[in-house]
């Protein structure tokens with residue numbers, strides 16, 4: 001069997017995909033027309049996180065009704081099923097919607113309906129991770145967390161995304177402490193090559209006590225922190241194709257080195273509608289760039305299941 005077929009056929013777990021980042025152009029145009037809203041069409045050409053985010057957030061204005069959020073998540077879940085994803089943990093950015101007048105339950109209700117249907121009809125299991133926008137205030141994040149509490153059963157964890165510059169993990173220490181006390185799992189983006197990357201990784205790990213880190217490959221610069229990742233079993237959700245757009249390369253060597261040193265590295269797609277690759281394409285891109293063996297590709301999937309926020313009975317069934 002050739003490598004493409006091997007990777008395509010592997011059962012997969014995807015732990016770093018933003019639902020709003022799966023908004024493909026066709027759906028964006030259809031929703032914008034249906035809602036009668038004027039939405040800037042993403043043109044690509046991003047060179048860093050800031051230039052990506054500048055196209056990413058305005059495009060979300062196409063999403064207005066509960067059906068819109070349903071259709072977005074359903075389209076992703078159909079794609080995931082076609083790539084043999086068996087479990088996915090899906091980031092969503094409620095503040096990007098509530099901030100323009102879309103009620104929190106509208107967003108969550110649409111996403112939840114798609115997840116329930118996908119489990120029934122596609123055999124894909126999925127959970128939601130609520131991401132706070134780190135360029136907004138900690139108070140705004142806290143009030144969003146309060147809004148989410150009645151829906152706790154539908155949200156497995158919380159994360160932190162958007163513009164990292166000047167928005168360190170410590171800014172959200174109280175929000176994440178409260179989220180932990182409410183029973184949520186914790187993750188945070190530590191985007192690559194940001195000012196203060198290593199300090200952000202250190203703080204996320206040691207001050208906040210996150211369960212996972214999204215991206216975080218700058219950790220290779222600090223062997224003591226790599227050891228902490230290993231000892232605590234804290235995994236990294238890496239997105240090679242996304243890295244190729246928002247940094248100077250895919251960081252394939254760094255990802256492979258961390259994997260080979262025993263860190264629970266896993267590979268995911270981040271914002272596939274913007275970066276042009278779902279999980280299969282990300283695995284193939286990494287395999288080609290870092291010469292991964294089939295055993296290493298299987299290890300990436302095993303890592304993903306091990307660090308997934310799954311009930312033990314589900315994990316056991318999938319491992």
Ligand code: HPA
Pocket residue numbers: 018021049161162163189191242270271
């Ligand atoms: N980093 C920060 N914010 C984001 C990302 C990311 O990789 N993807 C979507 N929002």
Ligand code: ZN
Pocket residue numbers: 016018161189214270
């Ligand atoms: Zn991301």
